[in-house]
Amino acid sequence: MPTIKDVARKAGVSVGTVSRVLSKNESVKQPLKERVLAAMQELDYKPNLAARALRTNSIDVIGLVVPDITNPFFSQLAKNIEMEAAKRGHSVMLANSHDDADAEQTQIAALLDRAVCGVIVVATSDGGQTHKADVPIVSLDRRFGPYPLVATDHFDGSARIADHLVGLGHRRIAYIAGPQSMEVARQRQEGFVARIKSLSTSDDPIMLTVHEGHFDYDSGEDIGREILKGASSETRPTAIAAASDQQAIGVLRCARDLKIAIPADLSVTGFDDIALAALVVPRLTTLRQPIERLAGSAVERIFAREAAADEAIAGEIVVRESTGTVSSS
Template sequence: MVNIKDVAARANVSVGTVSRVLAKNETVGKELRELVEATIRELNFRPSGVARGLRRSRTDMIGLVIPDITNPFFAELAKHVEASASQAGFSVLLSITNDDPKIELSQIETLLRSYPTGLIVVPTQFGAPAKWQSDIATVAVDRRLKNYPLISVDHYAGAGLAAQHLLQLGHRRIAYIAGPNESPVSRERRKGFLDTLIAAGIQPEVVEGHFDYQSGEVLGKHLLSSPEDVRPTAIATASDQQAIGLMRAASDLDLKVPDNLSIIGFDDIPLANLITPRLTTISQPVEQIAARAVAFVIGENAAGTNAGLLDATLVIRNSTAAPR
């Protein structure tokens, strides 16, 4: 493999001269620079990004830490982070923590040894305190992390939109499938939904599970096992995955959505627009969240990055309707 010493020897210059050419240092004369650049092309030399990073205490890489790549929302976030970073000339190093604080610490320490330009971190679900320190640009996404800036949708207001939609359709027997109460995101969504309904004089039935498909199915069967005259006519969920699991539970019980049951989710994952019926949900601006996070860590801090939370949007599809 060709290295910088090979280039210097072929061009009959010092290694320092080659380094200055690579760094586009203006102290190198035109003729000498052209000679070195021609030699680099001749030998097809590709300088190591990490090696260059060590010399300037950073690389053209961004560290992205997410809890779970199988979660469609985080997979979508990673896709948009990579696209925004690539457009800015950066590559992305992805680490997955499996929602485990110990793994999170290990992964971040490993990333920091690669001298990234910055870190984008979706912390573990239950908000364990970060036990690492770094002076590089770091931003938290979706969930708060110590005193680092946060880029996130307004979970409370988004869940309130779901409640308002069901009220406007005329539903009064409403239930809610929450995420784990230990999760700050889950608590915000639950509170936003309940506050809106309670203000309208309705006390919904609430059950708690995980954000996954299985919880939606199991808890959905529990909620729908009541007699027809008392069971919910509408159920909101803390995630689209729960909502899709709930749809399966309704199908198993021969209940049609939305004729017998209205369902509304949260996140607007790609699958929400593919299932039958298509899922009414609360959409997060994932592409905008990713773009702002990348802009922050590479030093192109977009206006308003820390000015507040981003707005969620109600996306009405085919899984909600007025109660019969």
């Protein structure tokens, strides 16, 4: 491998000069610069990144730690982060915390030891401590310690779902919430409830019931059954909004069992827009999380290198076949 010295010799300049053209330093005059460039080309010179790292104490690598890369949402985030980083000539180092706060701690420390230029962490459920780092740390999707959070605007997203449903004429609505111990579950619920409240008037009241569950399929199926079974079509809700796509798909499943037609007799909405949402029958109306923008903003913050406030990015409602106008029964 040729070194900067070889290039310098070949171009007949000092290594300092080579280094300056390498760093796009404007001070090197045109003729010299060209000779250097030519020499680099000819030798197929590539700077030794380790040497540079030793001097500058930082490498062109972004650390990323996620609870589990196998989770489709996180892998989409990872992909977009990697693309965003690549655009700027950076690589990403990936670590899984397995939803374990200690492992998370260890992984972040290991990344910091490698002198990455910043780390993005999608936190495990519980907390996260402060790290003594002189590079930016940002939390993504789930809050990590004291670091600024980039996340979907869950409150706003739920409100959009509420708008959609009410706009379709629904006046008896059930909301299936996520576990209240999770910030994101609370935000989604609050956004939905608040909007419904503000839309409900004494002339045109909206009935809303809230049912707490977990974010998974089974929870959606169980709670859906509870809401639907036994109730006559005059009393039961005409729409069920779920706090996650998985829950919503569970509701779809139980509606099929109960012979309740969707969307003719019941509208169902999810949240997230996972891949399955577009594959189930009927395809699910949901709120798409702005994954590209989440990733983009997180990466940007690494490069900005300055503390910034939390950022909530608006999602986008995608209307498919699981919602419709309320039938005139």
